Amino acid sequence: MSAPADFGVRATAMLEALAAITAEPGRLTRLYLTPEHRRAADLAALWMRKAGLVVREDALGTVRGRLEAPGVPRRTLLIGSHIDTVIDAGRFDGMLGVVAAILAADDLRRRAVALPFAVEVCAFGDEEGVRFPTTLLGSAAIAGVLDPADLDRADADGVSVRSALLAYGCDPDAVAAARIPPEEAVGYLEVHIEQGPVLEREDCPLGVVTAIAGATRGVVTITGKAGHAGTVPMSLRRDALAAASELVLANEAIGRAGTADELVATVGRLAVRPGAVNVVPGAVELSFDVRAASDPPRRAALAALRAAAEGIAERRGVAIDVAVTHDRDTAACSPAIVAVLGEAVGSLGLPVRRLMSGAGHDGQAMALATGIGMIFVRCRGGISHNPAEYATPEDIGLAVAALVRAVEGLAEKERERR
Ligand code: GLV
Ligand code: MN
Ligand code: MN
Numbered sequence: 001m002s003a004p005a006d007f008g009v010r011a012t013a014m015l016e017a018l019a020a021i022t023a024e025p026g027r028l029t030r031l032y033l034t035p036e037h038r039r040a041a042d043l044a045a046l047w048m049r050k051a052g053l054v055v056r057e058d059a060l061g062t063v064r065g066r067l068e069a070p071g072v073p074r075r076t077l078l079i080g081s082h083i084d085t086v087i088d089a090g091r092f093d094g095m096l097g098v099v100a101a102i103l104a105a106d107d108l109r110r111r112a113v114a115l116p117f118a119v120e121v122c123a124f125g126d127e128e129g130v131r132f133p134t135t136l137l138g139s140a141a142i143a144g145v146l147d148p149a150d151l152d153r154a155d156a157d158g159v160s161v162r163s164a165l166l167a168y169g170c171d172p173d174a175v176a177a178a179r180i181p182p183e184e185a186v187g188y189l190e191v192h193i194e195q196g197p198v199l200e201r202e203d204c205p206l207g208v209v210t211a212i213a214g215a216t217r218g219v220v221t222i223t224g225k226a227g228h229a230g231t232v233p234m235s236l237r238r239d240a241l242a243a244a245s246e247l248v249l250a251n252e253a254i255g256r257a258g259t260a261d262e263l264v265a266t267v268g269r270l271a272v273r274p275g276a277v278n279v280v281p282g283a284v285e286l287s288f289d290v291r292a293a294s295d296p297p298r299r300a301a302l303a304a305l306r307a308a309a310e311g312i313a314e315r316r317g318v319a320i321d322v323a324v325t326h327d328r329d330t331a332a333c334s335p336a337i338v339a340v341l342g343e344a345v346g347s348l349g350l351p352v353r354r355l356m357s358g359a360g361h362d363g364q365a366m367a368l369a370t371g372i373g374m375i376f377v378r379c380r381g382g383i384s385h386n387p388a389e390y391a392t393p394e395d396i397g398l399a400v401a402a403l404v405r406a407v408e409g410l411a412e413k414e415r416e417r418r
Helices: 005-017 035-048 093-110 139-144 146-150 162-169 172-179 240-257 295-316 335-348 393-418
Strands: 054-057 063-068 075-080 118-124 184-192 206-212 216-223 264-266 270-273 285-293 320-329 353-357 373-376
Touching: 005 035, 005 093, 005 285, 005 393, 035 054, 035 063, 035 118, 054 295, 063 373, 075 093, 075 393, 093 118, 093 184, 093 240, 093 393, 118 139, 139 172, 139 206, 139 335, 146 172, 162 172, 184 335, 184 393, 206 393, 216 240, 216 295, 240 270, 240 285, 240 295, 264 320, 270 320, 285 295, 295 320, 353 373
Parallel strands: 075 118, 075 184, 184 373, 206 353
Antiparallel strands: 054 063, 063 118, 206 373, 216 285, 216 320, 264 285, 270 285
16 A cells, blocks of 8 residues: 555645636636536546546435446445535545545556455535535435435525536436436445544544534525515514514524533525515525534424424514425444444554544445445644544545555455355
């Protein structure tokens, strides 16, 4: 195997190249099915080909590079992460896992390691869910759990996922061909920056994830009545933004009150119509995102949010509609894969710190079809979804080395299984 330091240097150069592909000069923004996504996907495909993988792009735009294992039954180990970003993103969230998977596959091929399964590297395009009110479409298609109604969801400009896929060069009617039958899947692995402070605080370069927190996201539409800011008396107003403000604070209070299992509740986006200085706001659309380490507190929070919305609507004479657009329960990692990842990390002379993921990942969808496991990489200051996000080349190199060892470890298990 290449030295971890060598992996780290190569990965860092690749991450820099990806970070230059953005919609906005000076900051990194790369949303699903945009021209920037196309350029990043093409670069990932080029790297996969150079690593000796056979590359295709599936119906959802996921770049998939296969390292075949000649003469073995059709079983596949999937390894991947995403190349879409949030707005004004860091350069590691997602891209690190794609680059790590390519380097690991490259190393396995160069050394001609005989594997009892094919390895398929996946570069997903819709993990962040920033452009469309839905997320994890690429991994849901592979897992065979994609809801076809999600293809009709539209972005802020009214463009549906289906028409964006067509414009991107994909065939949205070929979703079924993206699926991997569960009996053919060995598992799904992902390397990801931790996005939190635990590993740094405990001086551990790497961590092994035990579960991914469940998440519910949605859109609240508040309809009041637009009117003249100078003439409509305060007592007669049905101000949608004032109602939305109450709901934002109610949502925050729900998150704060729910100490169970690290409940968090966020409103990250607000659209006010008509949005003029001299018009009483007639309508507001706001996003919500609720997460917890286990499912009951998240469900209770959602019920509390609906109840708060009903109360506000009644008191203020506005209509409030709460629509859920994404709902995934907490996904446990496979104990067998967690054990293999722990051995891989330990074999590098590193402590094995197990931890939960508060952030969402494609593994949540993949877990509906196969066993999943994740390696976390120490994150400076725990900062993520922020351009200050950072992981050292040394830690990244260790993560790639651990990934290679984990693939070899799973290969041993697969041979025992036969
Ligand atoms: C993805 O980064 C998410 O957890 O929102
Ligand atoms: Mn991510
Ligand atoms: Mn993210």
